Amino acid sequence: MNVTVVGAGNMGLAMVAYLALKGKDNVTLYTGKPLPPVMTLKDVEGGVFEKTDNYKVASSKEEAFSDADIIFCTYPAFLRIKFISEISGYLKAGQRIGFVPGYGGAEYACRDLIKKGVIVFGLQRVPYVARHENNENGVTAGILSKKNSLFLATIPYKYTEETADTVGSLLDIPCHALKEYLSITLAPSNPLLHITGMYTAFKDYKDGDTYPSEIPFYEQWTDETSEILFEYDEEVQEICRKLAPLDLKDVVSLPIYYESPTPHDMTKKLQSIESFKAVRVPLKKVGDSFVPDLGSRMFVEDFPFGVCILKAFALMTGVASPVIDMMLDFYKRMSGIEYFRENGEFGEHIKETGIPQNFGLNTLEDILDFYI
Numbered sequence: 001m002n003v004t005v006v007g008a009g010n011m012g013l014a015m016v017a018y019l020a021l022k023g024k025d026n027v028t029l030y031t032g033k034p035l036p037p038v039m040t041l042k043d044v045e046g047g048v049f050e051k052t053d054n055y056k057v058a059s060s061k062e063e064a065f066s067d068a069d070i071i072f073c074t075y076p077a078f079l080r081i082k083f084i085s086e087i088s089g090y091l092k093a094g095q096r097i098g099f100v101p102g103y104g105g106a107e108y109a110c111r112d113l114i115k116k117g118v119i120v121f122g123l124q125r126v127p128y129v130a131r132h133e134n135n136e137n138g139v140t141a142g143i144l145s146k147k148n149s150l151f152l153a154t155i156p157y158k159y160t161e162e163t164a165d166t167v168g169s170l171l172d173i174p175c176h177a178l179k180e181y182l183s184i185t186l187a188p189s190n191p192l193l194h195i196t197g198m199y200t201a202f203k204d205y206k207d208g209d210t211y212p213s214e215i216p217f218y219e220q221w222t223d224e225t226s227e228i229l230f231e232y233d234e235e236v237q238e239i240c241r242k243l244a245p246l247d248l249k250d251v252v253s254l255p256i257y258y259e260s261p262t263p264h265d266m267t268k269k270l271q272s273i274e275s276f277k278a279v280r281v282p283l284k285k286v287g288d289s290f291v292p293d294l295g296s297r298m299f300v301e302d303f304p305f306g307v308c309i310l311k312a313f314a315l316m317t318g319v320a321s322p323v324i325d326m327m328l329d330f331y332k333r334m335s336g337i338e339y340f341r342e343n344g345e346f347g348e349h350i351k352e353t354g355i356p357q358n359f360g361l362n363t364l365e366d367i368l369d370f371y372i
Contacts, residue, residue: 237251
């Protein structure tokens, strides 16, 4: 099998190193970055290091995609729409392109690919936490907190079981078919956790405020933050209930996912997850102090390709969304960017988001037709 991984960030490098070490497939990394011919995969928790050169690096779209059987795109959501447009001419019927993770609305930009017979898939969550470092010995890609199972769906849906089996075999993680692809788009992951945590960290921020040092993201999490998260999560669940006949029971609420029935339980849980301890509140150093980093992926990805999609579905389903609205207003105060006006109409910057309405899906009927 010809496997192409897109992106030389943490996840892309980890996936390439892992797949290359298996030695069963032809593995290509698509990137414009110069990389050494040998990479090291590190099992962070097990302390095991393995070197591999069983991969190739390609910057040519034709080389990377024309003969690929399966493509894993690890680009952040804000790069995907342009990327899909750039490679569409190199893809043909029967090829599979998937997004890791799948939230962000990339499937809407793939409408023409789907019509051409390309199979689009998404993972509900990433297979593991990935980190990488460059040193005198080259690139070391690290993985930790490897998932016990993954969940996947495809468009067209009839290829879901087969694709789940293929991805599970490649990644050596059992991969299960979701009932609906929309269970990926609406999965309560980073757009809930990151946004709620940032809201608590910056809700009292005023222009000119600085911070003396970096701030651990989850260690500063409070019960008040968890209470907001619970309310936010319930808005997402109400949106899912309003999207019948789609069966969105696979959009598992965060209290269930993290086995935390109360806000206090959630606080303790999030503070205790080892892989979360490396996460920091998005700050950048200016002089001897720190200020909010509005260029962080937590801002430029999780708002336009997370919160905005949830708001778009809230509008289509008629679900009241006071917490979602509070988060969007918070971002407007921080950045000056307005995605939605107070009355629910689209704001000046709405075209910079991944909402389905930007791709001609304006009603519930459009959504049902697209996904079914």
